[in-house]
Amino acid sequence: MGGGGGRLAGNTSFAKLSSALLKMALRSMRKARGCGSFIRALHTRPDAACAPQKDCMKRVFSGIQPTGIPHLGNYLGAIENWVRLQDEYGSVLYSIVDLHSITVPQDPAILHQSILDMTAALLACGINPEKSILFQQSQVPEHTQLSWILTCMVRLPRLQHLHQWKAKTGKQKHDGSVGLLTYPVLQAADILVYK
Template sequence: MTDQHADLNAKFQKRIFSGIQPSGNLTLGNYLGALKRFVQKQDEGIETIYCLVDLHAITVWQDPEALRRQTREAAAAFIAAGIDPARSILFNQSQISAHAEMGWLLNCVARMGWMNRMTQWKDKAGKNAEKQSLGLFAYPTLMAADILLYHATMVPVGEDQKQHVELTRDIAAKFNHDYKTEFFPSPAPLIEGAATRVMSLRDGSKKMSKSDPSDASRINMTDDADTIAKKFRKAVTDPEPLPETLEGLEGRAEARNLVNVYAALADISPEQVIAEFGGKGFGTFKPALADLAVSKLEPISTEMSRLMADPAEIDRILGSGAEKADAIAQPILAKTLDIMGMIRSR
């Protein structure tokens, strides 16, 4: 972040905002790339706001009952992973209408050229762009609204979402310039950890994805201990043992991925993993990784099952979180409307 951005952000309370789409089947990639870090941030003295972005989910058609179930499942994953609703704000986006309202206001600030450059739009729309929803095209502006609605100064994201935070900074800067104010901060992306981008267990060149046709390609947050262990033991690798140095992983995507996953689960560096397992074959390393993963993930999947058995309690937690989030969002939305010249007489 440049000195200019840092100077601007110094005027704002340190606040983290991040959201996950409740599209079902959260994976190990979601846990290591997001949930695990979200939990750690609770202990850093920074206000933490976490959102299940169900308005983003409907940029493509969703079965209503499935969306409700998936939203509760994502909430259960947050809580089971260690998010404490008493220390962090956890809610689903659609309970706060200010998200949609701020999204429209920022649609009128963002430029078409910026939106056309978004790589995820190009990837998702492909050759059928004319058949996609307007929401899918415009959702990066809603994402900017999600962040700026809380004056968030930091946004934990994976590498593939960094462009969206950069767009948010562009929108904030244009708003501040156009209205001659310093109302919005310039949020910084937080990209941390050894496994911010977890790759497929079947193909180390592809990101682990809940949409992959092969269930063996990913670890689901709902997998039981036996399934977790089996998937790691069957993960695709090459015939060579692990190298003695980290540089020896060059060109070995599957091996590098498993080393990174071990490091992230064990809270150590990839160099430390290599120091322990360098020269050993995957017949030794994969069972050790499987045991580690089970010890970390099986308690989460068990707690998720317990929470999902009481959907009313999940809804209560989300509602309570929405009340807390709304108390922050409404004054910021109101000031935005004032700055833009809207009459508000009731």
């Protein structure tokens, strides 16, 4: 009987923590809607285009797919560095790149929950919304808009020779989706949209 009470108390603490993380995750997602004005400001300010020789504020952008719960490899390979970079750079943007995750079929309900879970996990690992911008990629239309423009400029043979396409399709080149083929173009747009 005592063990059950301990589990209940533990579950209550976990529920409170989960609720707090979920609230932070939702607040962070709402903050993503402000990324559009951030992007426009980057591209319209007179000082936006610094000469390479001058001191420019360095910006960090990185993304993570919302496919499953982060594991030790994610933490040591990326998230631990993301937390550190928040203190080293003045402009840090982290994205949950849900558009990249749909190159393979996804259940929309599971994907939605995975986005919330990934947001909560990143916040729990130390991503601080006061020091960085954490947002959902699909909530910022400039990613897909720039991706379309870049897609119109790249040649099909070039995309077919890129590693992403070759590695994922292997011998079955006719089974790969167009999303998989243009995956690197969306990656380029993700980075270029923030200069």
